[in-house]
Amino acid sequence: MKKCSALLLLLIAACYTTVHATVPPAKLFVLTGTFQKSYTTDLMLMKVHEGKRIPIATAKPGKDKDFAFALSNPEEGFYYIAEGKGNNPIRIYIKSGDALSVEINNEGYKMLSGSQENKLLADWATASSVIARPAFQFLNVNMEYQEYFKNLNGFLPEAKKFNQKITTPNKKFNTLMKMAVDMDVELDAMHYLLVPHSKHPTKAEYPEFYSQIIKSPKYTSASILQIGETVEYMGNYSTFFILMGDRNGPAPANRTEWAANLFGNDTLKGAYVANNMSRFKSYEEFTSNIDPLKKYLVTDSMKAAYFNTMKAMNNFKKGSASYNFSYEDINGKKVSMNDLKGKVVLIDVWATWCGPCKKELPFLKTLEEEMKGKNVEFVSISVDELKDKEKWQTFVQTQQLGGTQLFAAGWSDIAKFYDITGIPRFMVFDKEGKIVTVDAPRPSDAALKTLLNETLAN
Incomplete structure (x- = not known):
């Protein structure tokens, strides 16, 4: 996350627009403003990622309370200006080539200049504050439910009218804004019921609007994830x-x-x-x-x-639960860790390109032969890339490798889960599928056979 002063960001913007031909002016978005509240705080610019707000830059207002953000070739959509670590977010709309200027004050915010999309957003922030709070901040509200329900019922026709006037030339914005208006009203209405109040209504006192919120199913398109409150x-x-x-x-x-x-x-x-x-x-x-x-x-x-x-939740200590991987064997059959419960399991994470791995194979074959007839499952999991699957199959067949041979198609989930960054890695699990060790001795070390026998005896 970037942190810059307002002056520096303005200089960056000027530099991009006047000097560097590699970044055309039309690719830059610039946001300037003043923070006119009684206290001082850092400001954060946040983008929407999968239905929630995540920070991308911070700015500290200067001594004149001014601040600025500049983005090169931003992804078009909703963004948010927030205080501190994400408080009091203000929804804005960003696209390449636009400029926006705002004043943030105790009543919410005032747009000084900006696009048609942001003018509508500012109008919505003002209009929607009649329900309970400015710009749908979702803070506890000291308002009795009779008053809130009256405000809600009175505002619903206004919200419908507002949706009808969302007719900018930007069709993407129009679709997103209409969804946001509906979501804002429903979220505010639900939130009022779900936060503590001195007195709560009975279900019979709920306005009819509450029953309309319930849909089966609710939302059928992932496009709603472009809104930061989803x-x-x-x-x-x-x-x-x-x-x-x-x-x-x-x-x-x-x-x-x-x-x-x-x-x-x-x-x-x-x-x-x-x-x-x-x-x-x-x-x-x-x-x-x-x-x-x-x-x-x-x-x-x-x-x-x-x-x-x-x-x-897993410290990988002895007795901890194992990860339930699932991979195809040499014949294309899926095998999971849970399938192996009831046996002591030795897992070898390896690859055909790994010299040290291949060096252990003769010792592994010997160990497997010595443990024959005992309740031990030898499992080899290849982290060869998908493009090398045939190479792996040929290697397994020509080297006559025994046990259960599985193909993980690269550094997949088992490697990520056990933090495997180097191979070979040997791991031992008991009959219940619990961890004995995720960093066992190699087959060339007699200590591995001892460990397997001790695990069998327990």
Whole structure:
């Protein structure tokens, strides 16, 4: 994340627009402004990534309270200006070649100059503040529910009219803005019910609008992830869905799976799952709930969230749970770690191009022969690249390698999970699939045979 002074960013912008022919002026977006609140704080520019806001740059207002951001060839869409670590976000729209100037004050913000898209966003921030708060900041509101419901019912026709006047020449913005308007109103309405108040209404007192929020399924397009409040919305929606239903009914066996299935798009389900992993307290609870949902984790960041959360719950000490990999064997049959439970398992992570790996093969064959008839499964997992799969198959056949031969197609999940950066790596697991060691002696060391026998005896 970049951090620059307002003056430096303005100099950068001037440099790009007047000197460097490699970056045409039309590719630059410049945001300037003043921060007119009673306190001082750093400002953060945030982009939208898979339905949530992530920081990309910070700026410290100068002594005149001015600040600036400059982006070269930005991806078009919603961005946010926020205070400190992400507080009080203001939604803006960025595209190459635009310039925007704002004043941030105690009432919210005022646009001094900018595109037609940002004028509409500023109008929406002003109009929507009648419900509860400026620009949908989702803070606790000291407003009795009778007053809030009155404001909500009065505002709904205005929100509908506002949506009808979103007719800029920018069709991408129009589609996104209309979705954002609807989401903002629903999120604000749900959030009011879900935060603490001195007195809460009965379900019979809810406005009719609340029943209209529930859809089956909710959202069927991943395009909604271009809005920075989507992940927050999904979390509120799952809780609100329960609030609106039969609260005396049986609780779902897998709450995460149940909630993900409220949404009618696999990428949306993946976004929900990825953002609800940290609530699990143990590795076993995490894997039993999340592993059936891994098919929805389709993006790199979703997969990274899975591995990072899983690894954080597993210290790889003796007795810790193993990672349930699943790879094809030499005949194309899928084999998982769970399939091997009931046996002591020796795993060899290797590759055909690895000299030290091939040096261990004669010792591995000897060890396998010596352990024949014992309850030990020898598993070799190749991290050769997919393009070298035939080379691996030929090598396994010509070298007459025994045991279970699996192909991981590169440095895939098992390598990432166990932080394997060098091979060969040998690992031993007990009959329950629990870790004995993830850094075992090599077959050329007699200590490995001793370890296998000790594991069999336990």
